[in-house]
Amino acid sequence: MTGLDRVVTEALARVADDDVHVERLLAAARAGGIRHRRRRRVAIVAGTAFSVAVAxxxxxxxxxxxxxxxxxxxxxxxxxxxxxSPAPSAKSTTAAAxxxxxxxxxxxxxxxxxxxxxxxxxxxxxxxxxxxxxxxxxxxxxxxxxxxxxxxxxxxxxxxxxxxxxxxxxxxxxxxxxxxxxxxxxxxxxxxxxxxxxxxxxxxxxxxxxxxxxxxxxxxxxxxxxxxxxxxxxxxxRCAVPFRLPSVPAGTKADSCGMTFFGGPSRSTATTIAIGASYVKFTTERGDGPATAAANETLGGRPARVLEHPGDGGRPILEIQIGMGGGTTLSMVAEGSYKGSAVRELAATLQWLGGDDPAAWPDNPLPNP
Known part of the structure; x- marks a missing residue:
């Protein structure tokens, strides 16, 4: 199961009592990502938010x-x-929409x-x-x-x-x-x-x-x-994220940025950087996830769950999940011709700001303008 699959599953679970039009939503979400993968292999960006259907x-x-x-x-x-109006759903649960x-x-x-x-x-x-x-x-x-x-x-x-x-x-x-x-x-x-x-x-x-x-x-x-x-x-x-990357490989460039707002104070962010022919996507989500419970490495003094596995076309993908405290998880997904040591270094040197106010987050998380 990839990070996207986990996000989709968790998002659907949030509204499990509602009628969820899964086929239509996943098709739209993946279509949005595929458009942005014509020249890059990382960005199914829409999966986080729009696998949720509230009827x-x-x-x-x-x-x-x-x-x-x-x-x-x-x-x-x-x-x-x-x-x-959605079709009646036979599913019943006490979870609040x-x-x-x-x-x-x-x-x-x-x-x-x-x-x-x-x-x-x-x-x-x-x-x-x-x-x-x-x-x-x-x-x-x-x-x-x-x-x-x-x-x-x-x-x-x-x-x-x-x-x-x-x-x-x-x-x-x-x-x-x-x-x-x-x-x-x-x-x-x-x-x-x-x-x-x-x-x-x-x-x-x-x-x-x-x-x-x-x-x-x-x-x-x-x-x-x-x-x-x-x-x-x-x-x-501004499209803002709650962290800074003070040290990045030479030639690193911003690729995309996204902010997702759910009903109430909950939000998530997603940004992708390009390092030569590789891409690293950073996603912040509410919830601790498996990062601390199943940690297998320590990066920057934080417990991290690190997993490398085949992705599209069999090429490897490196996934890192870190519990940042305060009920938030930072996920990183690297694709392309990445170096595992460089991706781990990004995770280890990342400066976490956290908080719920995007106005307090940096104009640019990268050290270069």
């Missing part, structure tokens, strides 16, 4: 209205989105860097988030932000699942599947596609500055336009 009765929701702006951002009248968020979680603001609206070249910097929303389209159990050189996305999980993407191109976007028609998103030409078989709707449009945006989920045209109304790219936030 509920149909709820009528209205997206927030934005003023019309000259840049082509949406300001059409809001529409109503109904979260689909996690609370739901009714407003977007707060990311720490970035002071200084321009927004994607004023400088499209800013999109693709892993420590910065430019894609935001003024309102959630439905109460959400999970909201995940992800940024990499390929672009940015926000995934929202509640009674339904929704993805909003921002990029300089459309290569990694979900395809426009089904019947298509031209639409107008606040004066900008766009395309809405609806697949009658799956119920999936895809709204894609281009801003005046050349950036592309897309809304994807089980939406009709009116609902997709309503979601587009709340999308913002005129603000800049």
């Amino acid at each position: 509920g009765t149909a709820i009528a929701l209205t997206a927030a209205l934005l003023p019309t702006t000259a840049d082509g951002m949406p300001a059409a009248p809001p529409a109503t989105i109904a979260a689909p 996690p609370p739901k968020m009714t407003a977007p979680p707060l990311l720490p603001p970035a002071d200084g860097p321009p927004s994607a609206l004023s400088d499209p070249a800013q999109v693709g910097r892993p420590w910065l988030v430019h894609l935001g929303m003024d309102a959630l389209p439905f109460p959400a159990s999970v909201v995940q932000y992800h940024t990499s050189a390929d672009g940015e996305w926000v995934m929202i999980q509640g009674g339904s699942m929704l993805t909003v993407r921002l990029s300089r191109g459309t290569t990694d976007f979900e395809p426009l599947t089904g019947a298509q028609r031209s639409v107008v998103v606040n004066g900008r030409s766009g395309t809405f596609a609806h697949d009658s078989r799956s119920g999936d709707g895809t709204l894609r449009w281009r801003l005046a500055n050349g950036l592309w945006l897309q809304v994807y989920g089980q939406l009709d045209e009116a609902a997709a336009l309503a979601v587009a109304n709340s999308v913002r790219v005129d603000r800049t936030y």
Whole structure:
């Protein structure tokens, strides 16, 4: 069982009393990761958050209205989105369902860097988030932000699942599947596609500055336009993690960063660094996991569970889990042409900050800007 498999299993267990659409969720999660593995072998990033499905009765929701702006951002009248009612579940348990968020979680603001609206070249910097929303389209159990050189996305999980993407191109976007028609998103030409078989709707449009945006989920045209109304790219936030890496091999670069918010105070983070032709992904999760109970090494004075095993195509993967105290586990997964000694050194020298306030976490965990 890989680290991803454990995360998926634990996430599903959190909402074991709810109706979980496993096939659809895992397909979406792995599709998101596969897009980012076209050039790298580490990043199934979406698995942590969006293997969780929290079902509920149909709820009528209205997206927030934005003023019309000259840049082509949406300001059409809001529409109503109904979260689909799930099929009855025979499973019964006394576990409480996690609370739901009714407003977007707060990311720490970035002071200084321009927004994607004023400088499209800013999109693709892993420590910065430019894609935001003024309102959630439905109460959400999970909201995940992800940024990499390929672009940015926000995934929202509640009674339904929704993805909003921002990029300089459309290569990694979900395809426009089904019947298509031209639409107008606040004066900008766009395309809405609806697949009658799956119920999936895809709204894609281009801003005046050349950036592309897309809304994807089980939406009709009116609902997709309503979601587009709340999308913002005129603000800049930080993607932050609760640690620093004061010593890294020469040439180490940031590859991606993600922050996942669950209902209530719980959150997790994920960031991947590139070291030549190898990649190391760092994930922080609530829970102590097997790190302390099954430790087989000591790294940086901390008990660690270290396991090396074959991965995709038979190439080795190195997994390290460390209990950081305070009910948090740090997981590291190395793939590619990594050196085990170098990965262990990263774990041993890592400076753990912890805490629950992302605003107190560093702008960049790497020693280089």
